[in-house]
Amino acid sequence: MSNESTYEGGCFCGAVQFTVSGEPAGMGYCHCDSCRSWSAGPVNAFTLWQPEAVRITQGADNIGTYNKTQNSYRKWCKTCGGHLFTEHPGMGLTDVYAASIPQFPYEPGVHVHYEHTRLRMKDGLPKMKDVPKEMGGSGITIAE
Template sequence: MDNEKSYHGCCFCGAVQFTVTGEPVEMGYCHCESCRHWSAGPVNAFTLWKPEAIKVTQGADNIGTYNKTPASYRKWCKTCGGHLFTEHPGMKLIDVYAALLPALPYTPQVHVHYQETVLPLKDGLPKIKDLPKEMGGSGESMDE
C-alpha cells in the first residue's frame, strides 16, 4: 500500500481523522431505510473498503458505535456526532461515507436496496432490489 493513493477524511469537528488507501471495492448509493434514517437523507452515497485500507490517525478513542442489527456497526464522533463509517462484518467491508472523502473521485456504479427508495433516480446505473449476489443479496435488478 506504500505507493497507493491515500485520501484524508474527518468528522464534522475534526476530532476524528482517518485515511483510506488504495481504491474502494465498490461505490454507489444505498436506499435502505436504515441508511436513510442514519444519514438523515433520502439516499446514502457509499464507498466500501477492505478494513485494512482504513487507518484512524487521530481520535480513535472518540469513536462511538451503534449497531441496530448485526449487519451494520455504525460509527460516529462522540464530540460532534458526525458520522464516520459503517462496518459490515458479514461482507468484511467498511462503508466510508463518500461525503467524508472530498478528494476521492466518486464514481458510483450501482444503487442497492432500491426496493426501499423514496427518491427514484434516473441516472442509468444498475438498480438492485437488495444487494448484489457477491454481497449476499439476490442480485435482482429493478427498473429505473
C-alpha cells in the first residue's frame, strides 16, 4: 500500500477528470508571454509533475491539444474549454495548473520568466529572469 497523497482535479464543466499523485517536482508562478496569453491572466500558477504522476480518470477522449512550439503541448476540455495541463517534453514534466486541483496544498517556491511580468508580486520568493539552470535556463535572479 502506498503512502502517496492523491489529489483530484478536472476541467471547468467536469467532463474531464484526473488525479495527481505523490509530490510535484516544483511549484511556482510563470510570467512568460505564452502562459499569460494562454491563461488570459497576468500570471500562471504551476505545479510540475512527473508524467506518470498524472492520470486521466474520465474524459480522455474529450481532451484537446495545441502546441505553438515543441516545448509545450497545452491541454484543454473540448466541451467547456477549461484548461487542464501542459506537457513539457523537453523538461520531462507536466504542468498541472494549480487552480485545476482545488484541494492540493499549493506552495509556490519561485517565479519564472519574471522579466516579462505584468503583475509585480512582492512575496519574498526568488524571481528568475527565465528559469533555473537545472531546467535549462540562465539561473539569473532579478529584483522584486
